């Protein structure tokens with residue numbers, strides 16, 4: 001099987017790495033990729049969000065499967081174009097990808113499907129925004145309705161700041177969704193779907209804020225780990241039954257079946273599990289941690305989803321180890337990241353036992369040296385017998401890598417490793433298991 005992976009980031013590097021480990025995959029190609037992906041497979045300078053260009057590349061390569069990584073190509077209809085050319089594609093249609101591209105649409109589908117989520121109101125002007133803020137009270141949650149790479153959300157107790165974010169979205173011609181605040185730890189669960197059958201992966205936790213202790217602005221994600229030993233027994237089954245399956249069924253009923261990965265962003269609140277958001281793609285950097293543990297060959301799995309055969313897939317196999325991914329970001333990320341800095345120490349870090357480095361915003365300069373080219377530059381991923389061990393290895397790797405002004409969080413998976421994560425209303429969650 002020949003596979004073409006679309007996208008430029010760390011998630012795509014993780015997917016490429018897992019595909020290369022699948023014996024049924026004979027060739028992997030990527031577009032546009034990054035410096036790390038280009039070391040592993042042939043890459044092509046194609047605009048990932050150009051449906052015709054991606055389809056032409058897939059056709060000329062004779063690809064048996066196209067995997068679309070990021071949200072922008074999905075929202076631009078890349079999966080539709082590839083599918084129309086008769087090539088199996090892992091990634092939802094433009095319409096199905098609205099589950100991520102429009103938060104208002106996602107709320108509507110959740111309401112139809114009876115999926116538990118935060119109460120929300122759509123506001124199109126300052127007056128409506130102020131009313132909604134006062135209806136829910138502090139802390140305030142204000143979300144840009146459109147795609148904003150995880151940066152369109154402001155959570156604050158400052159009413160003026162909440163109003164200012166709403167106004168900025170209105171000024172840009174958009175609307176906002178204002179929600180009740182959800183307490184409790186967050187979980188990312190990826191559920192594969194062929195349009196009807198659903199197969200959950202192992203849950204992960206992401207670290208959205210730029211600084212330690214969840215300080216500072218939201219980012220695309222600064223690190224992740226999996227599995228979640230603190231998660232309540234039966235969490236995955238609950239999310240499949242109450243969230244993923246009803247959503248996939250609602251999308252099929254609407255005539256817009258969802259093929260790809262439904263990313264369920266959840267909060268485990270004192271009032272039960274609630275959906276914070278849906279994404280129509282794998283999470284970044286959660287994928288880097290989750291795929292590090294997946295032992296079931298990825299190519300076969302994604303091909304089964306793309307061709308309506310997920311029913312035939314047997315139970316997934318997982319490595320017993322814990323995985324931790326720590327992101328190294330550019331100076332000034334997420335504001336105006338400084339790029340073009342030389343990155344050193346990649347080989348040394350990747351040579352550590354149980355450690356691999358996945359590139360995100362990297363490129364080669366004129367001398368062929370690896371330099372930063374984006375906000376999130378790379379992730380160091382480590383497997384270890386437990387979270388403590390995996391963290392040690394991941395940070396050992398991060399410390400071997402140098403990038404001027406580079407920043408990373410020091411507390412990825414730290415609370416979980418210390419057993420300090422509590423789900424409100426749940427007294428204990430002892431035990432282990434790859435399902436959690």
Ligand code: AMP
Pocket residue numbers: 118141143150151152153155179180181182183186208218265276277
């Ligand atoms: P989203 O883009 O919807 O995933 O939001 C980004 C981040 O903002 C989430 O991962 C949460 O940390 C936070 N967030 C979003 N919605 C809420 C909410 N209703 N209550 C509390 N935090 C939220």
Ligand code: GLY
Pocket residue numbers: 150206220221279282283284285286
């Ligand atoms: N890590 C969060 C996301 O992929 O949206």
